[in-house]
Amino acid sequence: MYKSIIIGTGPAGLTAAIYLARANMNPLVIEGPQPGGQLTTTTEVENFPGFVDGIMGPELMDQMRKQAERFGAEFRSGWVTKADLSERPFKLTVEGIGELVTETVIISTGASAKYLGIPGETENVGRGLSTCATCDGFFFRNKKIIVVGGGDSALEEANFLTRFGSEVRLVHRRDELRASKIMQDRARSNEKIKWSLNYTPVAVESGPMGVTGLRVLNNATGQEEVFETDGLFVAIGHTPNTKFLDGQIATNEVGYIQVNPGTSETNIPGVFACGDVQDDKYRQAITSAGSGCMAALDCERFIEHNELKVAEPQK
Numbered sequence: 001m002y003k004s005i006i007i008g009t010g011p012a013g014l015t016a017a018i019y020l021a022r023a024n025m026n027p028l029v030i031e032g033p034q035p036g037g038q039l040t041t042t043t044e045v046e047n048f049p050g051f052v053d054g055i056m057g058p059e060l061m062d063q064m065r066k067q068a069e070r071f072g073a074e075f076r077s078g079w080v081t082k083a084d085l086s087e088r089p090f091k092l093t094v095e096g097i098g099e100l101v102t103e104t105v106i107i108s109t110g111a112s113a114k115y116l117g118i119p120g121e122t123e124n125v126g127r128g129l130s131t132c133a134t135c136d137g138f139f140f141r142n143k144k145i146i147v148v149g150g151g152d153s154a155l156e157e158a159n160f161l162t163r164f165g166s167e168v169r170l171v172h173r174r175d176e177l178r179a180s181k182i183m184q185d186r187a188r189s190n191e192k193i194k195w196s197l198n199y200t201p202v203a204v205e206s207g208p209m210g211v212t213g214l215r216v217l218n219n220a221t222g223q224e225e226v227f228e229t230d231g232l233f234v235a236i237g238h239t240p241n242t243k244f245l246d247g248q249i250a251t252n253e254v255g256y257i258q259v260n261p262g263t264s265e266t267n268i269p270g271v272f273a274c275g276d277v278q279d280d281k282y283r284q285a286i287t288s289a290g291s292g293c294m295a296a297l298d299c300e301r302f303i304e305h306n307e308l309k310v311a312e313p314q315k
Contacts, residue, residue, distance in 0.1 A: 001089055001308070002028050002102040004299050007080055008241075011285045012275025013108035014064040015292030016299070021071035023300050028102070029068070030094060031077045032109070046138065048285050060285075085248045085268050089308055103308050104270045106295045107249070107257065109241035111276040111283070115234060116148065120204030128211030129204060129232045133157035134284065136231075137164045143230035145169070146214050148201055150177045154235035155187040161233065162192040169194040169227060171201060171216060196227065204232060240277050249273070256280045264295035270306065272299050 004020055004027045006013045013029060020027040046054040069075065078094035085105070092100045113131035115121055121129065130136040133147075137160060145165035147158040150172035161168045170187070175198040177184055187193055198219045205213035205226055213226045240255045250258045250267040257273040259265055264272040274295035275288040 002026070002100065003303055004028075004104045004106060005030060005090075005092060005100060005102040006106045006108060007092075008032065008108035008110055008275065008277070009061070009065065009075075010108060010110050010275055010288060011061075011064065012110075012277075012288040012292035012295070013106070014061065014068055015289040016106050016108060016274060016296040017068035017073040018064070018071060019293055019296030020299065021068055021073040023296075024072070025300065025303070026072050026074065027106075028074045028076060028100070030080055030092075031075055032079055044139075045135075045285065047135070080244050083245055083248065085245075085271055088270055088306075090270065103303060103306075104272070104299050106264075106292075106299055107242075107245075107266075107271065107273045107277055108275040108288075108292060108295070109244075109277050111238040111240040111256070111280070113234065113238050114236045116201050116236070118201055118203050120206055121234075124204050124206050124211050124232075127206065127209075128230060129234065131234050131238075132283070133160045133233055133235070136233075137161050140164050140231040142166050144228060145231045145233065146171055146227060146229040147233045147235055148172070148214070149235035149237075150174060150179060150197075151235075151237065152179045152183045153237065155179045155183045157233055157235045158193050159187055159190055162190055165192070165231070167194055168192055169196055169229070171196045171199050171214065171227070173200040173219070174198065175219075238276070238280070238283070240280075242277060252280075254280060264291060264298045270302060272302075 003025045006016050006029045009031045017027050017029050044054045045057050078097045081095050082093035084091040089101045090105050141164050145161050145168045148171045158168050158170050199216040202217050203215040211232050213228045215226050217224050257278040259278050264274050266273050272295040274291035276283050
């Protein structure tokens, strides 16, 4: 029986692994199909403290993983298909591994950005296409930028990106926005934002250096055209990766895990959550790492006061 199993290997999960491993708790970390999380799709990370010249996203995750391994964290690849959190010890069913038993669980499975599902999109992630304005806006100083979306997050990102881009065009497939009135008013008053409503994205255009434009369908005329751009930001929301929990953990109306304020504690004692799976506001590598530290410390203290005794085998 493990003292703790960490599900997920983004900045949150790896930070939790580092802390628990240093506390001699020998955590097991379950890596999903994308070890390292969303940062592995990011080219250069310039806002993570300690790296003056920036660092490539995959390299940062690799270093954090090696640091956790150095202190004794164990890593296994698999997909958690079922979690029985009804009583301690908890039981996790992992595809390719089988059933694992643990005293505590740290959930750091993140949230997956929603994509448009159009040609040219996937292959240009990190080559001018992004889902995080605060992460990558800096790279598009004095350049043309397109934001796709019609909700609060899209308008918030469009407003933020006007700090960098020479122009920011907002593309939305409907002729009305879903965003709140206050967000719409704020965006409408920003002269650097251009509006292209009632246009459906059809394909991402690109060249050797990355994104060059967005091909769209004018829903009013039925004609296709290309909006030239240097950067394309897809802002149509995120989906927290919590399906495997089958409703056992309390979430908000969008599906993000709810934690007790100021902690990583969920509604089930011994189960903790950190990173983007419980954060629909900041979604930054550094805040994820910080919440991973919180989860590890909360987990360690919980075990100190609630350690399970394993029965000795009969002779």
